[in-house]
Amino acid sequence: QKEVEQNSGPLSVPEGAIASLNCTYSDRGSQSFFWYRQYSGKSPELIMSIYSNGDKEDGRFTAQLNKASQYVSLLIRDSQPSDSATYLCAVKRSSYKLIFGSGTRLLVRP
């Protein structure tokens, strides 16, 4: 079992729709959760962090965390073609080590 699992996609949504990206993790001791965006040929950049159960909103992005289900998600409202990228879920374990999932590729169709 991978430590951080994501559906590789691609997830294709029309412009203006809500894109929903999901991530599960195996280590119950994980305490910090992050979403990074990676454009093709570029390096990852942090877009959201979440540390407690519930929702956290930042502009068009909402991160959701459910520690009991070991589940993290990212919602992107009013998706734009510029949101087309790979979204990496990252989980920080008690050892301070940041583990990345393999990413979900998002395609937003104009």
Place this chain on the structure above:
Amino acid sequence: EAGVAQSPRYKIIEKRQSVAFWCNPISGHATLYWYQQILGQGPKLLIQFQNNGVVDDSQLPKDRFSAERLKGVDSTLKIQPAKLEDSAVYLCASSLVAGLNTGELFFGEGSRLTVL
């Protein structure tokens, strides 16, 4: 503020040859990471430094990979001898601290290695 600098950006070598990558983190960042990203996969942590000490190198193939961070600033990652499966992008990242609630890593542009 200058970002994380890496060089070279691209390197092509034959298998069994050696290669070295250099990274200069953001000024003042105590923690430095080397990640390996194979095409289609997420970044995999190879080694994490806190100042000039190693925090984690559990996934570093120590028979062929080595890394150092002299004086707690810039770092070098070396591969010797290279194998075909080492073809990947080597990402250097830095962060101000390495606490539980700090997951913001600033990545360099990466060094793309092709082993023929």
